[in-house]
Amino acid sequence: MAAGNLPMRVFAAPFKGDEKRASVLVVAEIDGASLTFREHDRAFLDDLEFSLVAVGPTGRVEETDSGRVSLNVRPEIRQQIAGHGVRFLSRMALPPARYQLRVASREAGAGRASVVHYDLEVPDFTKEPLAISGLVLTAGSAGETATPRGDAALRAVLPTPPTAVRTFASQDVVVVYAEIYGGPQQAAHTLDITTTVRAANGGDVFSAHAEQSIEASTTTGKTYPYGAEVPLKNLAPGAYVLRVEARSRLGSGLTVFHDVPFAIHD
Secondary structure: OEEEOOOEEEEEEEEOOOOOOEEEEEEEEEOHHHOOOEEEOOEEEEEEEEEEEEEOOOOOEEEEEEEEEEEEEOHHHHHHHHHHOEEEEEEEEEOOEEEEEEEEEEEOOOOOEEEEEEEEEEOOOOOOOEEEOOOEEEOHHHHHOEEEEOOHHHHOOOOOOOOOOOEEEOOOEEEEEEEEEEOOEOOOEEEEEEEEEEEOOOOEEEEEEEEEEEOOEOOOOEEEEEEEEEEOOOOOOEEEEEEEEEEEOOOOOOEEEEEEEEEEEO
Protein backbone atom coordinates (compact mmCIF):
# COMPACT_ATOMS: atom_id res chain seq x y z
CA MET A 1 0.00 0.00 0.00
CA ALA A 2 1.29 3.45 -0.87
CA ALA A 3 0.32 6.85 0.53
CA GLY A 4 1.62 10.29 -0.43
CA ASN A 5 2.53 12.34 -3.48
CA LEU A 6 6.07 11.11 -4.18
CA PRO A 7 5.67 7.88 -6.21
CA MET A 8 7.96 5.07 -5.05
CA ARG A 9 8.51 1.39 -5.90
CA VAL A 10 9.74 -1.05 -3.24
CA PHE A 11 10.83 -4.67 -3.15
CA ALA A 12 12.65 -6.81 -0.62
CA ALA A 13 14.52 -10.13 -0.86
CA PRO A 14 15.72 -12.20 2.13
CA PHE A 15 19.11 -13.93 2.04
CA LYS A 16 20.86 -16.14 4.55
CA GLY A 17 22.77 -14.16 7.15
CA ASP A 18 24.27 -15.47 10.37
CA GLU A 19 22.84 -18.32 12.46
CA LYS A 20 20.10 -16.18 14.01
CA ARG A 21 19.26 -13.49 11.46
CA ALA A 22 18.68 -13.26 7.74
CA SER A 23 20.14 -10.49 5.58
CA VAL A 24 17.25 -8.68 3.90
CA LEU A 25 17.89 -6.50 0.87
CA VAL A 26 15.43 -3.62 0.44
CA VAL A 27 15.27 -1.59 -2.77
CA ALA A 28 13.30 1.68 -2.97
CA GLU A 29 13.10 3.64 -6.22
CA ILE A 30 11.75 7.20 -6.19
CA ASP A 31 10.09 8.73 -9.24
CA GLY A 32 12.49 11.32 -10.64
CA ALA A 33 9.84 13.31 -12.51
CA SER A 34 8.24 14.21 -9.16
CA LEU A 35 11.38 15.88 -7.78
CA THR A 36 11.45 19.67 -7.67
CA PHE A 37 14.99 20.92 -8.18
CA ARG A 38 16.17 24.47 -7.54
CA GLU A 39 18.77 25.95 -9.83
CA HIS A 40 21.90 27.51 -8.38
CA ASP A 41 25.09 28.47 -10.18
CA ARG A 42 24.20 26.33 -13.25
CA ALA A 43 23.54 23.26 -11.08
CA PHE A 44 20.28 21.67 -9.93
CA LEU A 45 19.82 20.95 -6.23
CA ASP A 46 17.43 18.85 -4.15
CA ASP A 47 17.65 16.85 -0.92
CA LEU A 48 16.16 13.37 -0.55
CA GLU A 49 15.51 11.56 2.73
CA PHE A 50 14.84 7.84 3.08
CA SER A 51 13.80 5.81 6.12
CA LEU A 52 12.95 2.16 6.69
CA VAL A 53 11.29 0.46 9.67
CA ALA A 54 10.76 -3.30 10.05
CA VAL A 55 7.80 -4.06 12.34
CA GLY A 56 7.45 -7.63 13.64
CA PRO A 57 4.27 -9.67 14.22
CA THR A 58 3.82 -8.30 17.76
CA GLY A 59 4.13 -4.69 16.63
CA ARG A 60 7.70 -4.35 17.87
CA VAL A 61 10.17 -2.39 15.75
CA GLU A 62 12.90 -4.91 14.98
CA GLU A 63 15.25 -2.85 12.83
CA THR A 64 15.52 0.62 11.28
CA ASP A 65 17.61 2.34 8.66
CA SER A 66 17.75 5.82 7.16
CA GLY A 67 19.71 7.85 4.68
CA ARG A 68 19.95 11.24 3.03
CA VAL A 69 21.43 12.40 -0.21
CA SER A 70 22.01 15.95 -1.42
CA LEU A 71 21.64 16.09 -5.20
CA ASN A 72 23.85 18.66 -6.89
CA VAL A 73 23.80 17.76 -10.57
CA ARG A 74 24.39 19.11 -14.04
CA PRO A 75 21.43 19.68 -16.40
CA GLU A 76 22.00 16.42 -18.29
CA ILE A 77 22.05 14.41 -15.04
CA ARG A 78 18.88 16.16 -13.94
CA GLN A 79 17.21 14.94 -17.13
CA GLN A 80 18.46 11.42 -16.48
CA ILE A 81 17.04 11.49 -12.96
CA ALA A 82 13.73 12.83 -14.26
CA GLY A 83 13.47 9.87 -16.61
CA HIS A 84 14.84 7.07 -14.41
CA GLY A 85 14.58 8.19 -10.78
CA VAL A 86 16.74 7.66 -7.71
CA ARG A 87 17.35 4.30 -6.01
CA PHE A 88 18.19 3.55 -2.37
CA LEU A 89 19.52 0.14 -1.29
CA SER A 90 19.44 -1.05 2.30
CA ARG A 91 20.38 -4.23 4.21
CA MET A 92 18.60 -5.26 7.39
CA ALA A 93 19.44 -8.13 9.76
CA LEU A 94 16.13 -9.74 10.74
CA PRO A 95 15.29 -12.96 12.59
CA PRO A 96 12.83 -15.34 10.90
CA ALA A 97 9.28 -13.95 11.16
CA ARG A 98 6.64 -12.06 9.21
CA TYR A 99 7.24 -8.31 8.95
CA GLN A 100 5.67 -5.16 7.67
CA LEU A 101 8.32 -2.91 6.15
CA ARG A 102 7.41 0.77 6.27
CA VAL A 103 9.46 2.65 3.72
CA ALA A 104 9.24 6.44 3.66
CA SER A 105 10.78 9.08 1.43
CA ARG A 106 10.71 12.87 1.31
CA GLU A 107 12.20 15.48 -0.98
CA ALA A 108 12.97 19.04 0.06
CA GLY A 109 12.17 20.87 -3.17
CA ALA A 110 8.35 20.78 -2.91
CA GLY A 111 8.06 18.84 0.34
CA ARG A 112 6.61 15.79 -1.41
CA ALA A 113 6.64 12.57 0.60
CA SER A 114 5.30 9.03 0.55
CA VAL A 115 5.13 5.85 2.62
CA VAL A 116 4.94 2.29 1.27
CA HIS A 117 3.89 -0.66 3.45
CA TYR A 118 5.44 -3.94 2.28
CA ASP A 119 4.64 -7.35 3.80
CA LEU A 120 7.61 -9.74 3.97
CA GLU A 121 8.08 -13.29 5.21
CA VAL A 122 11.65 -14.00 6.38
CA PRO A 123 12.24 -17.78 6.45
CA ASP A 124 14.64 -19.68 8.69
CA PHE A 125 17.27 -20.72 6.18
CA THR A 126 19.20 -22.72 8.79
CA LYS A 127 16.48 -25.32 9.46
CA GLU A 128 15.94 -26.71 5.98
CA PRO A 129 18.13 -29.24 4.12
CA LEU A 130 17.60 -27.15 0.98
CA ALA A 131 16.46 -23.53 0.70
CA ILE A 132 16.48 -20.63 -1.75
CA SER A 133 16.77 -16.89 -1.20
CA GLY A 134 14.52 -14.24 -2.67
CA LEU A 135 15.11 -13.40 -6.32
CA VAL A 136 16.88 -10.21 -7.36
CA LEU A 137 16.29 -8.83 -10.85
CA THR A 138 18.19 -6.28 -12.89
CA ALA A 139 18.60 -5.22 -16.52
CA GLY A 140 20.79 -2.89 -18.53
CA SER A 141 18.20 -0.14 -18.16
CA ALA A 142 18.52 -0.36 -14.35
CA GLY A 143 21.94 1.24 -14.66
CA GLU A 144 20.28 4.52 -15.69
CA THR A 145 18.76 5.03 -12.22
CA ALA A 146 20.92 7.12 -9.89
CA THR A 147 22.04 4.90 -6.99
CA PRO A 148 23.86 6.93 -4.33
CA ARG A 149 23.94 3.99 -1.92
CA GLY A 150 24.91 0.65 -3.46
CA ASP A 151 25.22 -2.91 -2.13
CA ALA A 152 28.74 -4.32 -2.02
CA ALA A 153 27.72 -7.99 -2.10
CA LEU A 154 25.50 -7.63 -5.17
CA ARG A 155 27.89 -5.27 -6.93
CA ALA A 156 30.28 -8.22 -7.19
CA VAL A 157 27.76 -10.50 -8.94
CA LEU A 158 25.41 -8.22 -10.92
CA PRO A 159 26.22 -6.04 -13.94
CA THR A 160 23.86 -3.27 -12.74
CA PRO A 161 22.16 -2.55 -9.40
CA PRO A 162 19.05 -4.54 -8.46
CA THR A 163 15.80 -2.90 -9.51
CA ALA A 164 12.26 -2.76 -8.16
CA VAL A 165 10.97 -2.36 -11.73
CA ARG A 166 8.78 -5.28 -12.84
CA THR A 167 7.86 -4.02 -16.30
CA PHE A 168 10.56 -4.32 -18.94
CA ALA A 169 11.02 -3.49 -22.61
CA SER A 170 11.21 -6.28 -25.16
CA GLN A 171 14.85 -5.39 -25.93
CA ASP A 172 15.89 -5.89 -22.30
CA VAL A 173 17.89 -8.83 -21.01
CA VAL A 174 16.80 -9.53 -17.44
CA VAL A 175 19.47 -10.88 -15.10
CA VAL A 176 18.20 -12.89 -12.14
CA TYR A 177 20.30 -13.70 -9.08
CA ALA A 178 19.56 -16.05 -6.19
CA GLU A 179 21.40 -18.02 -3.55
CA ILE A 180 20.74 -21.69 -2.83
CA TYR A 181 21.49 -23.01 0.64
CA GLY A 182 22.37 -26.61 1.32
CA GLY A 183 21.99 -27.75 4.90
CA PRO A 184 24.09 -30.50 6.51
CA GLN A 185 24.37 -33.32 3.94
CA GLN A 186 25.47 -36.87 4.61
CA ALA A 187 26.37 -37.46 0.96
CA ALA A 188 27.53 -35.38 -1.99
CA HIS A 189 24.93 -34.94 -4.71
CA THR A 190 23.86 -32.71 -7.59
CA LEU A 191 21.22 -30.01 -7.88
CA ASP A 192 19.34 -29.33 -11.09
CA ILE A 193 18.65 -25.59 -11.26
CA THR A 194 16.07 -24.38 -13.77
CA THR A 195 15.06 -20.84 -14.68
CA THR A 196 11.73 -20.64 -16.49
CA VAL A 197 9.43 -17.90 -17.75
CA ARG A 198 5.75 -18.79 -17.84
CA ALA A 199 3.16 -16.79 -19.78
CA ALA A 200 -0.28 -15.86 -18.47
CA ASN A 201 -1.81 -18.78 -20.38
CA GLY A 202 0.32 -21.24 -18.39
CA GLY A 203 2.86 -22.16 -21.07
CA ASP A 204 6.64 -21.97 -20.60
CA VAL A 205 8.22 -19.57 -23.09
CA PHE A 206 11.80 -19.69 -21.77
CA SER A 207 13.87 -22.27 -19.93
CA ALA A 208 17.53 -22.49 -18.89
CA HIS A 209 19.17 -25.33 -16.98
CA ALA A 210 22.28 -25.57 -14.82
CA GLU A 211 23.81 -28.12 -12.47
CA GLN A 212 25.40 -27.52 -9.07
CA SER A 213 27.48 -30.07 -7.18
CA ILE A 214 26.68 -30.15 -3.44
CA GLU A 215 29.45 -31.20 -1.10
CA ALA A 216 28.93 -33.61 1.76
CA SER A 217 28.92 -31.79 5.08
CA THR A 218 27.87 -32.63 8.63
CA THR A 219 28.10 -29.07 9.94
CA THR A 220 26.43 -25.85 8.79
CA GLY A 221 25.97 -26.39 5.06
CA LYS A 222 27.04 -24.02 2.28
CA THR A 223 25.83 -21.20 0.05
CA TYR A 224 25.71 -21.63 -3.73
CA PRO A 225 25.27 -18.42 -5.76
CA TYR A 226 23.24 -18.71 -8.96
CA GLY A 227 22.65 -16.28 -11.81
CA ALA A 228 21.01 -16.47 -15.23
CA GLU A 229 20.25 -14.16 -18.15
CA VAL A 230 16.72 -14.06 -19.59
CA PRO A 231 16.50 -12.32 -22.99
CA LEU A 232 13.05 -10.87 -23.67
CA LYS A 233 13.37 -10.08 -27.39
CA ASN A 234 11.32 -13.10 -28.54
CA LEU A 235 8.54 -12.67 -25.98
CA ALA A 236 5.28 -10.88 -26.74
CA PRO A 237 4.07 -7.99 -24.56
CA GLY A 238 2.07 -9.24 -21.59
CA ALA A 239 2.27 -10.73 -18.10
CA TYR A 240 4.75 -13.45 -17.09
CA VAL A 241 6.14 -15.27 -14.06
CA LEU A 242 9.87 -15.93 -13.68
CA ARG A 243 10.76 -18.98 -11.57
CA VAL A 244 14.09 -20.27 -10.26
CA GLU A 245 13.81 -23.87 -9.08
CA ALA A 246 16.41 -26.16 -7.50
CA ARG A 247 15.79 -29.90 -7.36
CA SER A 248 18.03 -32.39 -5.57
CA ARG A 249 18.92 -35.69 -7.22
CA LEU A 250 19.28 -37.22 -3.78
CA GLY A 251 16.51 -39.40 -2.35
CA SER A 252 12.98 -38.18 -3.09
CA GLY A 253 14.16 -35.18 -5.10
CA LEU A 254 13.62 -32.31 -2.64
CA THR A 255 12.64 -29.13 -4.54
CA VAL A 256 12.64 -25.44 -3.66
CA PHE A 257 11.65 -22.50 -5.87
CA HIS A 258 10.86 -18.81 -5.88
CA ASP A 259 8.60 -16.87 -8.29
CA VAL A 260 8.58 -13.22 -9.40
CA PRO A 261 5.80 -11.85 -11.64
CA PHE A 262 6.78 -9.31 -14.29
CA ALA A 263 5.47 -7.79 -17.52
CA ILE A 264 6.79 -6.78 -20.94
CA HIS A 265 5.53 -3.59 -22.55
CA ASP A 266 5.47 -2.65 -26.23
